[in-house]
Amino acid sequence: MSVNVPEAILDALTDVEMPRLPPERGATETMRVGGWDIPVHRHGCVVVGSGAAGLRAAVELRRRGCDVAVVSQSAWGGTSACSGSDKQTLHTANTADRGDDLKAMARAIRAGGAMDADTAYVEAVGSARAMASLQYLGLPLPQDRFGGTLRYQTDHDEVGRATSCGPRTSRLMVKVLAEEAIRLGIPLLNQTTAVRILTAGSGAARHALGILAIRPRHRSEANPLGLVLLECAALVLAAGGPGELYRDSVYPNGCFGSLGLALEAGIDLVNLTESQFGIGTRREGFPWNLSGTYVQALPHIYSLDQSGAEHHFLADYYRSTRELASNVFRKGYQWPFHATRMLDFGSSLVDLAIHRETSAGRRVFMDFNRNPLPVPGSAPFGLDDLDEDARSYLATAGATQALPIERLRHMNPLAIELYRRYKIDIAAEPLEFAVNNQHMNGGIAVDTWGRTSLAGCYAVGEAAGTHGVTRPGGAALNAGQVFGTRAAEDIAARGLAAPAAGGIAAAAEEGVAAIRATLRPESPLGLPKIRESVQARMSEHAGMICDGPGVASALAEARALNAEIEARGIASGRAAEAARALQWRQMALASEAVLAALDHFIAQGGGSRGARAIIAADGEAVPRGRAGALEDYRFRTERAAQRGEQIHLRREDGAIRITTRPNRPFDEDAKSFFERDWPDWLTGRIYEPGGG
Structure with missing residues (x-):
């Protein structure tokens, strides 16, 4: 039986229209810097980046009465709004059948190592609140008839904490947060590229003063580069990951992130050794991760050499048709490459095989109109001849149709509709793909409130290096929401977002000189x-x-x-x-x-x-x-x-x-006590080092 989802529903979850930006406010003054006349904006806090994490920080700051503005290179044009996979996951607390278990979730988040245990617990505790607030703002996460959130298993997630409203989940998150930011009257300076962080002081007294940015609309004879100065008492870096770092990348074009800004400002970074790589379509066309049902539908994977000859190359790596097909299936929830999964004929042998094909100059394709071809000497493909995890999953999903495209249409029609929007009909033609860079797990080093090593500067979202070696699929979306909220709470509670009152001229002169x-x-x-x-x-x-x-x-x-x-x-x-x-x-x-x-x-x-x-x-x-x-x-x-x-x-x-440095620990046996601990909350001691 196939699911018949009306076209209007598919359209609403695929073509997500973003809100129109409100009219912008003018600069408060013009400052003469380096012989140029540069417009000046002053705010209590400036958020760099208009993705889901940055908008969450801005919304939470404004809700707390803070003066905040957002600057964006391209509003609604970053990774959150423009990338994803067929089931773009939001990873939250709540195990499959046993209710919330925040300590178990924290252990799963940090299981790969090189991650602070207290950070993992913060992300777990904050996940339910993050999801509930997104639902309150209108994010259409799926529910059963009793109000329970529908969930499934994803990467590095053995109990099923993942949920999704389709391939545009993060874009829908940006949409509802953007609508809330506009409703709250938060100014957003679009087409504004932050190019330098300005600081003052030295040693422990060094702190952020604001940023220099470039806005094409401000170019003039008196300001030839179109520079603009944004002075603030608190700065939040939320411009995402370094998408342009790799040629083979699934990031949208033009995503530069915040790492270079932070390096120039002398801010600590962490875990830059840790990234994610996995199969996805090439960025020259429509870059998209091929996890979830794209591979669980079990398409035939092949390569073409320069003469156009077809190669069933996976048959050189797996010993039987069953082993080949079962491991293609597992890429759905074991999407990132992992070295150990190359062993014992595991799922990352698929990644290695694709890597070798493309390195040899061959192009690799998925064909959804053909089932996997047999391995020579092995039985033909059959849905009843798969490993138990694959066979039971497809049977439970009702995905027992004859062809991959039929199985995909049954399990996730949005996956087909999404590519069709970009003039790629995977129901009619094979889909070219490769192994790409997808996510930086490292980034700017932060504490449990999102504070960086530069006083007054915070980092949230993919800019923040909170993830360690591995993370459950979708945990990055959760972390951005949790730390966007945490940073806002800390800034507001410590009174950092009072309107800036000048004193940035010397730093601005140094910044302009460095740019020149x-x-x-x-x-x-x-x-x-x-x-x-x-x-x-x-x-x-x-x-x-x-x-x-x-x-x-x-x-x-x-x-x-x-x-x-x-x-x-x-x-x-x-x-x-x-x-x-x-x-x-x-x-x-x-x-x-x-x-x-x-x-x-x-x-x-x-x-x-x-x-x-x-x-x-x-x-x-x-x-x-x-x-x-x-x-x-x-x-x-x-x-x-x-x-x-x-x-x-x-x-x-x-x-x-x-x-x-060693990972920060977390005492799972420690218990809170209301009367003892409430004063720490009332007096703000929870924001002090050590937590009060």
Whole structure:
């Protein structure tokens, strides 16, 4: 039996129309800086980024009476609003059958290691509140007839804490939060690219003063770059992850994130060794993750060589048709590449096989009109000849139709409708895809309130490096909502969001001078050259397959590039290119930082973990294909002790400094007591180091 969902319902969950921006407020004054006349906006808090996490922080700040504004490079154009998968997951508390178990959820969130236990518990406790408030704002999460939220199993989630309202879940989150921000009258400066964090003081007294940004509408003879100055007492970085860092990426184009901004400002970063890689369509067309029912529908996967000949390449890796099909199915809830799943003919052998095909110049496709072809010498494909997890799932879902496209249409018609919106009809033609970079688990180091190492500066969403090595699928959406709320609570409770009162002139002069030093029309370094250099280096040496010599060589090249940029600047022939030139300067810094962290990790004996395999001739593990060992991919296994620590990094005096520290603990046996603990809440001591 097929589900017959009316077209109007599919349209509403696929074509999510975003709200119109309200008229903008003008600048409060103009300041003469470096010989230019720069408009000035003053607010208690400025949020950089208009995705789900940034809007959550802004909404919660305004609800607490704070003066807050949002700046966005492209409103509703970032990762939250424009990316996802067929079931874009919101990971929340509540196990499949036993009710809320926040400690168990916290353990699942931090299970991969290199994550603070108190942060994991904060995310677990805050998840129910985050989901309930989104539902209150109108997020259409599915329910059963008794009001229970429908849930399913996802990556690194063994009990089913995932829920979804379709492939546009995060876009719908942005929509309801944007509507609330507009209702609350929060000003949003669109087409505004933050290019420099301004600070004052030194040592422990160093603090954020605001940002310099570029707005094309402000370009004039008196302000040739279109600079704008935003002064604030509190700054929230919520501009997402470094999507432009990799050539092979599923991020929307133009996502630069906040890592480079933070590096330039000397802010601590953490866990830059940890990213996620998995199958998705190429960013040259419509970038989208191929998890969930795309693979659970069991399409035929094949490659084409340069002559157009078709190759059933997965048959070279799996010993039987049943084993092949069952592991394609498992990519639905084991979507990210994981080194250990290359072993024992597991699901990440699919990723490795695809990686090898594309590295050899072949193009890889899914065909939803063909079932998986048999492995030579093995039985033909059959739905009754799958491993138990795959067979029972499809039977329970009622997905027993003859062809993959029919099974997909039954389980998730939105998955088909989504690609059709972008002129790709997967019901009629094969879908090209590859293994791509999808998410940075590391980022800016924060405490349990979202505070960074720079006083007055916070980081939330993918900008914040809270995730450790692995995370349950969708936990990033949850973390952004929880920490957006937490940062707002801390800023409001500590009175940081009072309107800024001036005193930024000296920092602004320094910032403008630094921008001018980078933008040099005579420089031989143009944007295409820097982009190609950074993205190729990262994709080829810092992807899911790494090796020590390759990372060390790439790091040397990244350092040389940054030294050249420092000495010669970046060619920016037109004012319109200025913002992009400064962002690529930041991407070059972020690239060096990631490679420096990886080089340190490998040099310390770091093994394969999360979404990276560290290839080494003396590695203890080797994946096997149908014909035998794949010795070229022998890898180091994970070092268990390294799960208990994190790699921290900051840029000082032009050099990157790396340290490690143990994960912060959490006492699961500690119990609160109302009369004893209430005063800490009433007096604000919960916001102090140590929690009161």
